[in-house]
Amino acid sequence: MELQTKIPSDAAVYIRDAYKRFAPTQIVLNGLSLTIKERTIYGLLGASGCGKSTVLNVIAGRTELDSGTVVVKTKKRSNLGFMPQTLSLHEQMSVYENFTFYGYLFGMETDAIRSRSEDLLKFLELPSGHRLVRELSGGQQRRVSIAVSVIHDPHILILDEPTVGLDLLISKSIWEAFLRMTQQGKTIIITTNYIQEARHANTIGLMRNGVLLAEDAPIKLLERCHVSSLEDAFLLLSQEQEKEIEPGPFPEEIKPAKATFQDDSVFTFQKFKGIMYKNITLLKRDYTFIVVQLIIPIITAFVFNMVIGTKPKNIKLAVLNNEISLSHCLNYTVTSCFMDEYDIPTLSCSYVNYLRKEHYQFIEYDNQEKALNDVRENKVWGLLNFPHNFTRSLAHKVTEGINANDDFVTQSFVETWVDLSNQYIGSFIKYDMMRVIEPFLQEALLVCGENPRLGSQFVEFEKPVYGSPDENFITYASIALLCLGCFFFPLLSTALLAYIEKMEGIMERIMVTGASTIEMISSLILIQIVAHVVQTTLVMIILFWIYDNPLRGGVVAISILMLITGVSGMFHGFMLAVLCDTIFLTGYGAAGLNFALCLTSGLLWPIEGAHVSLRMFNWLSPLSYTVDAARALCIKNFPLTHYLVIRGFSSAVTWCCLILLIIYVSMRHKKGRLEIQK
Numbered sequence: 001m002e003l004q005t006k007i008p009s010d011a012a013v014y015i016r017d018a019y020k021r022f023a024p025t026q027i028v029l030n031g032l033s034l035t036i037k038e039r040t041i042y043g044l045l046g047a048s049g050c051g052k053s054t055v056l057n058v059i060a061g062r063t064e065l066d067s068g069t070v071v072v073k074t075k076k077r078s079n080l081g082f083m084p085q086t087l088s089l090h091e092q093m094s095v096y097e098n099f100t101f102y103g104y105l106f107g108m109e110t111d112a113i114r115s116r117s118e119d120l121l122k123f124l125e126l127p128s129g130h131r132l133v134r135e136l137s138g139g140q141q142r143r144v145s146i147a148v149s150v151i152h153d154p155h156i157l158i159l160d161e162p163t164v165g166l167d168l169l170i171s172k173s174i175w176e177a178f179l180r181m182t183q184q185g186k187t188i189i190i191t192t193n194y195i196q197e198a199r200h201a202n203t204i205g206l207m208r209n210g211v212l213l214a215e216d217a218p219i220k221l222l223e224r225c226h227v228s229s230l231e232d233a234f235l236l237l238s239q240e241q242e243k244e245i246e247p248g249p250f251p252e253e254i255k256p257a258k259a260t261f262q263d264d265s266v267f268t269f270q271k272f273k274g275i276m277y278k279n280i281t282l283l284k285r286d287y288t289f290i291v292v293q294l295i296i297p298i299i300t301a302f303v304f305n306m307v308i309g310t311k312p313k314n315i316k317l318a319v320l321n322n323e324i325s326l327s328h329c330l331n332y333t334v335t336s337c338f339m340d341e342y343d344i345p346t347l348s349c350s351y352v353n354y355l356r357k358e359h360y361q362f363i364e365y366d367n368q369e370k371a372l373n374d375v376r377e378n379k380v381w382g383l384l385n386f387p388h389n390f391t392r393s394l395a396h397k398v399t400e401g402i403n404a405n406d407d408f409v410t411q412s413f414v415e416t417w418v419d420l421s422n423q424y425i426g427s428f429i430k431y432d433m434m435r436v437i438e439p440f441l442q443e444a445l446l447v448c449g450e451n452p453r454l455g456s457q458f459v460e461f462e463k464p465v466y467g468s469p470d471e472n473f474i475t476y477a478s479i480a481l482l483c484l485g486c487f488f489f490p491l492l493s494t495a496l497l498a499y500i501e502k503m504e505g506i507m508e509r510i511m512v513t514g515a516s517t518i519e520m521i522s523s524l525i526l527i528q529i530v531a532h533v534v535q536t537t538l539v540m541i542i543l544f545w546i547y548d549n550p551l552r553g554g555v556v557a558i559s560i561l562m563l564i565t566g567v568s569g570m571f572h573g574f575m576l577a578v579l580c581d582t583i584f585l586t587g588y589g590a591a592g593l594n595f596a597l598c599l600t601s602g603l604l605w606p607i608e609g610a611h612v613s614l615r616m617f618n619w620l621s622p623l624s625y626t627v628d629a630a631r632a633l634c635i636k637n638f639p640l641t642h643y644l645v646i647r648g649f650s651s652a653v654t655w656c657c658l659i660l661l662i663i664y665v666s667m668r669h670k671k672g673r674l675e676i677q678k
């Protein structure tokens, strides 16, 4: 009540004893007090970095004081107009489109926006409203920015260096426009580094060291200081401050104070509509973005299927066959029993032919040292050395069993050297050599009239519980790829879109209109979801229908899971854009996250093989449980009630909520800072 009586009735803005610091030693406002009268121009002057923009942010309700009082006469944000220091316009949009976007944010109807736009174009001497902002000159762009801040005809206009970088003629015409506005009843607060141009203001506040050195009409200031220019007055007052004023102690007790507005809300359709309008207009203008967003995942899916999972073919192996020349082995079939005394076949041929069916290429050698040398020189991947009486020794071993002669036993082995430096190829060679032993022996035994199962290993694999006998790596990896793609591409596009808005100061400008985090994120996500659904559908068609990776059930469930995963990716992207203050960090953050998820989602290697410390915390990865659930749905056709599926869905939803919370907190924390600092 006492305060109310102190506030002059004609004050549009009243600040008393304002203290603000951004770090313990970085005090920006140190007991500043100012009064801005209605229907006047108030010029806030001071050296760069003295805190002028901070004062404007305090008035606009974007920065909270650590202590003090701030009263803004209007209780509605829609009565405030704010022009940030950076251009903060969508340069790919036309002048009209920028007007419409901000008009919608303030709840204006399209017709009202159109007629107000025409007035403003004339008033600020702007060219056609159909021109794109990026095609205008620097001065015209600044005037568009001013027009945007007054599109909704606010009572109080806050302008952060509106004439910076403009030539004298344009600055003059802008000041004239401001004077006309005050005659129409507006209150204008301007910061400027050009002290001399501020002589047009009704009141000047000279700011230094977090306080006002003086606050008066320009003419009175000149009289008081007995000087002829405002620069001299500023200099004189600064010298006096240095002599006289010791900065007071920063209040020990923090009593946050901020300008509040009644029309701040969590979600309003009108603001959502405005942001949607802007997003759709931008997408229509830049369709390459949509094309890239669709083409890259499609190419990735095709390349993945063409590269991953297919067995390496035409691997070269050296053969030293002491039993028979390899040239005699082509088209060789076993027609006689290898255990006969007389008509003995050559099983080395048969074995090599089995391997040929697995797409190995054989090169015959007659010298073991030379062959091994070629393995060492990478000309071939391995050497198979068949002893001269390999078939007879094998027959002896089979018929004699435990009574077999040691020499025969030794001669019944194919000596093999494999280059294991390439783990994948080396393992394929070993695996195939072991795998063909069984059919090779069974065929030989069958010709002998023996039970072919004598040639089987002692382990017999029944029909697989899940999967099929010819399941390969791609079955396992394709699901992880789907999840990763659904997460990463929306993450990347959201991070870039949001970062650009932040970088250009547009995010901050939107927030000053009172738009909430929810409105900004929901409209961005609605747009992205359309792209995400199309993207995911195409990738699923490629993976499951064109390349026939197994999809044994749960199409609807997997689609919903991928939708949530995409939304989670978008939230992660938005979070990166809010938290990172350079494009480098944002890009690296996105790429690094993708890389880490590749490794921890089981795309490259089963997580069961990871170090115990990683396995313990793997559940912290946003995709681990999602990938498990997706595999359970696609490969095992588990029902929705299975715990793996429930866990996957719960994890995806929890991550969304958690990241949303982080975004909300950081946007609150970064108030007044959602733009890249100059």
Ligand SMILES: Nc1ncnc2c1ncn2[C@@H]1O[C@H](COP(=O)(O)OP(=O)(O)OP(=O)(O)O)[C@@H](O)[C@H]1O
Residues within 6 Å of the ligand: 022, 028, 046, 047, 048, 049, 050, 051, 052, 053, 054, 055, 085, 193, 670, 671, 672, 673
């Ligand atoms: N949100 C923030 N977090 C940390 N530091 C901040 C924040 N906002 C402003 N600052 C710092 O406070 C000081 C005053 O900044 P401010 O932008 O208000 O100065 P200014 O007088 O408007 O400068 P200029 O004329 O160059 O625009 C600067 O050192 C700036 O880096």
